[in-house]
Amino acid sequence: MNVGRIGGLLSRHLYLYQRSVARLLEIFYWPFLDLVVWGFITIYLAKQGNELHGAVTFFLGALILWDVLFRAQQGIALSFLEEMWARNLMNLFASPLTVGEYLVATMVMSILKVTAVGSLMMLFALLVYSYDIFAIGMALIPFIFNLLLSGWIIGVLTTSIIMRFGQQAEVLAWGMVFLFQPISCVFYPMEVLPDILQHIAWLVPPSHVFEGMRQVLLSGEFPGAHLIWATGLNTIFLVGMVLWFYHTFNICKERGMLVRVGE
Amino acid sequence: MSQPIVDVRNLTKRFGDFCAVDNVSFHIQPGEILGVLGPNGAGKTTTIHMLLGLITPTAGSIRMFGLDLGTHREAILRDVNFSSTYISMPFSLTVEENLKVIARLYGLKDIPRKIDAIIKQLDMQEIQAKLTRKLSSGQMSRLTLAKAILTEPKLLLLDEPTASLDPDITHKIKAFLKEYRRSENLSILYTSHNMREMEEMSDRIIFLQRGKIVAEGTAQDIVSRFGQKDLEDVFLKLAREGRASQ
Structure with a gap:
């Protein structure tokens, strides 16, 4: 693993973002709008009575954490799309850059995106809705870490599909993560799902993060079991997904698709 | 032989x-x-x-x-490096930024001096700070050749x-x-x-x-x-x- 090459690829994306207002807006615009809409919904719910205890904390906390997952996934998938649109994949993979270094660079890129968007959302929620996400306490750090891992897993999966099927699959960079939203139990507890979906949700790492978040906010208990599940599942899926990506990359090289992707 | x-x-x-x-x-x-x-x-x-x-x-x-x-x-x-009329480089980066990225990918030392040298060799001073999307096809060819030569290939x-x-x-x-x-x-x-x-x-x-x-x-x-x-x-x-x- 060569740090210089990882830095090189990272610098390519930082050059891109520093002068692209459209890309910067894309990062901040949707999270900002989400926060505005969900913020008002939670205020409305709070005014209607106390039937939904802690609605503000649940919804805004869930929204901010969901965006961690979403941006982490996009950090990986959009980085690949940028190379595809720029027809730069040949330049990258004909250089000494390895597949592992490529993936690490996109993961670092996703950390940068998550940090930028997350900080802005937390600050906005604090200033406008007096909502402090740090009320979740120490569990916030492993929550974010696990959502980052989950975002990487979905991002690597999305990238491998785009690499295999080209431009016709690029919409997945925005849509794939939402396939997991219903079973991630972001805005509702797992118990509201039908039995069969509960079993599936139990195997989805983000569902443990959001269940854990509700546990902390409702009872103040540290959600140790949920965090162990989330970390264990994430580790297994991430290793599996990286192996899958290598496999897909090799298939694309065998079929000559790597030099044609994006055409 | x-x-x-x-x-x-x-x-x-x-x-x-x-x-x-x-x-x-x-x-x-x-x-x-x-x-x-x-x-x-x-x-x-x-x-x-x-x-x-x-x-x-x-x-x-x-x-x-x-x-x-x-x-x-x-x-x-x-x-090893390559160049072709049919390849491209990221359009939203300047010529110099694209060369810097390539230099880092190939682990070059003393990057600014080497980029300056290749820019002079290929007579690219005028387009050094230009966005790649604004290059003519001839300038683009020089850029792809510059990126290939910059890394000091043996092939x-x-x-x-x-x-x-x-x-x-x-x-x-x-x-x-x-x-x-x-x-x-x-x-x-x-x-x-x-x-x-x-x-x-x-x-x-x-x-x-x-x-x-x-x-x-x-x-x-x-x-x-x-x-x-x-x-x-x-x-x-x-x-x-x-x-x-x-």
Whole structure:
């Protein structure tokens, strides 16, 4: 693993973002709008009575954490799309850059995106809705870490599909993560799902993060079991997904698709 | 004879039933320019992509600098680069930023000095700070050549580097390549559809047709062997024979 090459690829994306207002807006615009809409919904719910205890904390906390997952996934998938649109994949993979270094660079890129968007959302929620996400306490750090891992897993999966099927699959960079939203139990507890979906949700790492978040906010208990599940599942899926990506990359090289992707 | 920079043996690439490269063997010596000729679809670009590790061969071996490409990809690709009229570079970066990224990917030291030098060598001062999307096709070709030379390769793969360029820029690029090859003892694999250019640039030529080598030697050897007036006539003869037999 060569740090210089990882830095090189990272610098390519930082050059891109520093002068692209459209890309910067894309990062901040949707999270900002989400926060505005969900913020008002939670205020409305709070005014209607106390039937939904802690609605503000649940919804805004869930929204901010969901965006961690979403941006982490996009950090990986959009980085690949940028190379595809720029027809730069040949330049990258004909250089000494390895597949592992490529993936690490996109993961670092996703950390940068998550940090930028997350900080802005937390600050906005604090200033406008007096909502402090740090009320979740120490569990916030492993929550974010696990959502980052989950975002990487979905991002690597999305990238491998785009690499295999080209431009016709690029919409997945925005849509794939939402396939997991219903079973991630972001805005509702797992118990509201039908039995069969509960079993599936139990195997989805983000569902443990959001269940854990509700546990902390409702009872103040540290959600140790949920965090162990989330970390264990994430580790297994991430290793599996990286192996899958290598496999897909090799298939694309065998079929000559790597030099044609994006055409 | 010294160890070849490139030693390709029985290289084959099949895509399903279609054989793009069929049992091809060739070598390139240090400082040699090998021209690869052939009509469209002859397998030239597929061969270059295999030499760059972008396409996995179906059979055969590729050794560069004495190492096997399959097992020493990183070490080999540090000393190889390529340029083509048909490749692009990120449009939203300036010329200089694109060169910096490439320099980091190849682990170059003293990057600003090397970029300055290549910018001067290729007369690119005026476009150094320009966004890549604003470059003309000639400027783009110079950029892709600059990115290839910047990394100080021992082997350069040039896939139709002067296609669609005006004669003035073509002349400058060829002059630069000849001088650079002489001063750095660079080995080059060169493809072009311009026969005069191939005769002028290549020490030796291989002629590919439907994935196979059908002629090999110096331009003069090939012309006299086929009893033609010049390389262009040889090209026309072989290409037409190839189409007729399809």
